Amino acid sequence: MVKNQKKKRSNIVQKWIFVLLLSLVLVLGGLNLAKARGLLLIFPEPPQIVNQTISLGSLTLEQKIAQMVIVHGAEWNMNQWKKLQMGGIHLFALKTPELYQRIISEYQQNVTIPFLVTVDLEGCWNPFSYFKNFTAISEVNTTEGAYALGKEEGHFLKRLGFTVDFSPVVDLEDEIWKCRSFPGDEKEISRLAQAYIEGMQSEGILATAKHYPGKTLVIKDPHKYLVSAEISEEDLYPYLSLTSGSELKGVMVSHVISEGAVDSEGKPAVVSALVINKLKSNFSGLIFSDEVNMLGLKDYYASLEEMYLAVFGAGNDLIINFNDDPNEIHHMIQVVKKGVEEGQILEEQINASVRKVLGMKGFTVVE
Amino acid sequence: MLNVSLGIIALLLLLNLFNITLPSLGQVQYVLDRETPLCLVEWKGSQESWNDIDNCCLEARKQLECEFNVQNTKFGRVDWTCSTGEGSVSYGLNNKAYRYCQQQSYWRN
Numbered sequence: 001m002v003k004n005q006k007k008k009r010s011n012i013v014q015k016w017i018f019v020l021l022l023s024l025v026l027v028l029g030g031l032n033l034a035k036a037r038g039l040l041l042i043f044p045e046p047p048q049i050v051n052q053t054i055s056l057g058s059l060t061l062e063q064k065i066a067q068m069v070i071v072h073g074a075e076w077n078m079n080q081w082k083k084l085q086m087g088g089i090h091l092f093a094l095k096t097p098e099l100y101q102r103i104i105s106e107y108q109q110n111v112t113i114p115f116l117v118t119v120d121l122e123g124c125w126n127p128f129s130y131f132k133n134f135t136a137i138s139e140v141n142t143t144e145g146a147y148a149l150g151k152e153e154g155h156f157l158k159r160l161g162f163t164v165d166f167s168p169v170v171d172l173e174d175e176i177w178k179c180r181s182f183p184g185d186e187k188e189i190s191r192l193a194q195a196y197i198e199g200m201q202s203e204g205i206l207a208t209a210k211h212y213p214g215k216t217l218v219i220k221d222p223h224k225y226l227v228s229a230e231i232s233e234e235d236l237y238p239y240l241s242l243t244s245g246s247e248l249k250g251v252m253v254s255h256v257i258s259e260g261a262v263d264s265e266g267k268p269a270v271v272s273a274l275v276i277n278k279l280k281s282n283f284s285g286l287i288f289s290d291e292v293n294m295l296g297l298k299d300y301y302a303s304l305e306e307m308y309l310a311v312f313g314a315g316n317d318l319i320i321n322f323n324d325d326p327n328e329i330h331h332m333i334q335v336v337k338k339g340v341e342e343g344q345i346l347e348e349q350i351n352a353s354v355r356k357v358l359g360m361k362g363f364t365v366v367e
Numbered sequence: 368m369l370n371v372s373l374g375i376i377a378l379l380l381l382l383n384l385f386n387i388t389l390p391s392l393g394q395v396q397y398v399l400d401r402e403t404p405l406c407l408v409e410w411k412g413s414q415e416s417w418n419d420i421d422n423c424c425l426e427a428r429k430q431l432e433c434e435f436n437v438q439n440t441k442f443g444r445v446d447w448t449c450s451t452g453e454g455s456v457s458y459g460l461n462n463k464a465y466r467y468c469q470q471q472s473y474w475r476n
Binding site for chain 1: 369370373374376377380381383384408410411413415417419421422425426428429430431451452453454455456471472473475
């Protein structure tokens with residue numbers, strides 16, 4: 001009798017534990033799902049814009065930092081990127097032009113500040129090659145041909161809704177692909193790149209010369225993630241030539257540790273204020289970081305937080321981060337915000353970059 | 368037994384909520400695999416090996432799709448081909464490199 005009662009009590013306790021654990025699993029499951037979808041994030045209110053004029057003072061620090069970030073424009077993150085008011089989205093290969101048009105159009109709907117829409121249509125990498133072919137730039141050897149290719153690509157990108165192309169590559173040596181750069185020496189490459197940029201930008205697409213300061217397409221030591229390169233005056237020639245021409249609107253900085261004509265002081269170039277300030281002294285356009293989730297950059301720092309602070313602090317105007325987790329992008333924004341509040345990064349530097357980004361989006365920026 | 372399973376699930380969910388993750392099966396497989404990661408760049412029938420696996424993963428991710436497609440090349444065996452169309456560069460990865468790529472924050476299909 002007593003044994004039966006004990007067994008009965010034990011069954012009741014077990015049932016209660018089961019109900020309790022099941023409820024806990026359901027609650028935690030829901031919270032995990034909400035977190036994965038970015039629903040636990042707190043989003044800022046969109047700023048007020050009158051007659052295409054934005055007051056910098058009406059943007060919160062988080063909104064300004066978010067405007068400096070380009071994320072992967074995946075469909076599944078559309079709502080989160082819109083709510084976080086990211087500066088730009090980057091699209092990878094898709095199957096049809098209609099799909100690009102639909103995704104870009106949906107991204108641009110009901111946003112106060114439109115996204116920069118970026119792509120890599122460069123050299124012999126063509127994300128549209130499932131339905132559209134372009135000549136590789138290694139096969140172009142006349143300025144007329146380079147201008148025509150830039151214009152053709154620009155026209156095509158504009159039709160789909162893009163605003164920025166991370167092209168042309170102006171590295172002098174291409175030992176790996178042998179098709180990403182124009183042919184010839186530094187002068188020939190600069191001449192062809194200039195014509196290509198003029199053609200593309202005549203269609204309203206912002207061109208980006210990359211990868212500053214050069215030597216990113218050479219065969220590297222397989223045992224080293226941190227790669228250094230001796231940069232020569234010849235490597236820099238295309239950048240000096242293109243930036244002084246004032247046509248070029250963007251330059252992308254690489255993760256290479258540079259020595260020689262550009263000295264990044266033992267750091268990856270993209271986090272070197274010295275390298276970026278030198279570039280800025282001769283160039284007023286946008287400076288893009290190369291994608292930041294590369295071991296060559298991440299391994300240089302003890303934590304992602306340190307890396308985020310360094311890449312913003314160095315003076316890049318737009319930071320490319322294709323991490324598909326909105327929580328991590330939100331975290332990056334919070335880390336940089338804290339860095340600004342604690343004086344590790346100057347707010348004026350953030351403001352200067354945001355002015356450039358918003359200006360490039362067609363806004364008049366006032367204080 | 369059922370309660371123990373639920374307890375374990377609740378613990379894993381709690382850890383995940385606070386970003387404390389345990390190594391996945393893929394990560395364990397990657398660590399145990401003694402093969403050297405291999406990435407090949409292919410353009411118009413010619414191949415070149417690319418030692419920068421991180422960058423290779425990103426370029427492979429930008430492609431339309433990665434297919435299981437075993438090829439024996441002068442650089443070694445590749446198991447996966449990531450490509451978009453005929454007129455563009457494509458990437459070949461061996462299993463070790465492909466598993467590494469799958470662990471990257473931008474690799475979600």
